[in-house]
Amino acid sequence: MQIFIADSSGFCEGVSAAYNKAKEHRDIYMLGNLVHNTQVVEKLKQQGIKVIKDINEIKDGETLLISAHGVPPSVYEEAKKKKLKIIDTTCSWVKRAQKLAQEMVEKGYQLIIIGDKNHPEVKGILGWSEGKGIVVSSKDEGENIFSRLQDKVGVVAQTTQSEENFNEIVKYLQGKVKDLIVHKTICGATQKRQKAAIDLAKKVDVMLIIGDKMSANTKRLTELCAKTGTPTYQIQNKKEGEEIFPRLRDKNKIGITAGASTPDWVIKEICDIISVS
Numbered sequence: 001m002q003i004f005i006a007d008s009s010g011f012c013e014g015v016s017a018a019y020n021k022a023k024e025h026r027d028i029y030m031l032g033n034l035v036h037n038t039q040v041v042e043k044l045k046q047q048g049i050k051v052i053k054d055i056n057e058i059k060d061g062e063t064l065l066i067s068a069h070g071v072p073p074s075v076y077e078e079a080k081k082k083k084l085k086i087i088d089t090t091c092s093w094v095k096r097a098q099k100l101a102q103e104m105v106e107k108g109y110q111l112i113i114i115g116d117k118n119h120p121e122v123k124g125i126l127g128w129s130e131g132k133g134i135v136v137s138s139k140d141e142g143e144n145i146f147s148r149l150q151d152k153v154g155v156v157a158q159t160t161q162s163e164e165n166f167n168e169i170v171k172y173l174q175g176k177v178k179d180l181i182v183h184k185t186i187c188g189a190t191q192k193r194q195k196a197a198i199d200l201a202k203k204v205d206v207m208l209i210i211g212d213k214m215s216a217n218t219k220r221l222t223e224l225c226a227k228t229g230t231p232t233y234q235i236q237n238k239k240e241g242e243e244i245f246p247r248l249r250d251k252n253k254i255g256i257t258a259g260a261s262t263p264d265w266v267i268k269e270i271c272d273i274i275s276v277s
């Protein structure tokens, strides 16, 4: 059995920077999860970082950590009122998407955000568009909305969207909108990871995608690899790795990749199980 690891996998620059910054602190509050990975969040909790769901759970003057996914402007305004100290780990790619969304709305464009409406990053981008953006996750989901579009439309994407989905929606809009501005805000790390995962999936007998079920970019990697026709399994932790192993016994080439929020130590744990089994 041979194991191949995708060229780009695991922690991206944005997650790495956020995690390293968070590691320097104790007794602070984190709004939501720093990244969508249970093991990472648990480590931070153990060192004394508390997770809150709402900014009102934090007392005035305390320190608030903003995750790599970013937040809407209302959070900064509220933090200012409460005199909170801010540690802002919003990824620069996310900031770019927020800024472009804000600009397009200010210029009078109807804004479409391609992404998952329940994801914190998308909620943040929506906030920067003064709540005026329309979130669509796919061409099929957007068809109703697309039939009622204005003449001026701007498009941004959640940074971890698949290029295929993004391109499909944009192609559809190109024939329908007079003045269309498209900002492909999918981040470089996502594009690299997706390409490397697809390339590898085409060469191996089975693909293992390591990462949390909460992680949007990991989910996307799993979907893209499965689409190549290669059997694909998403694994969150060592226990799931052990469960999946019996299905790999007759495979010669195993490909492995990991989402941008998956830490090295989880990738290593799972690779070790496969190597020694």
Ligand code: SF4
Binding pocket: 012, 013, 014, 015, 068, 091, 092, 093, 094, 159, 160, 187, 188, 189, 190, 217, 260
């Ligand atoms: S996946 Fe992309 S946008 Fe998200 S933290 Fe990493 S580099 Fe930034």
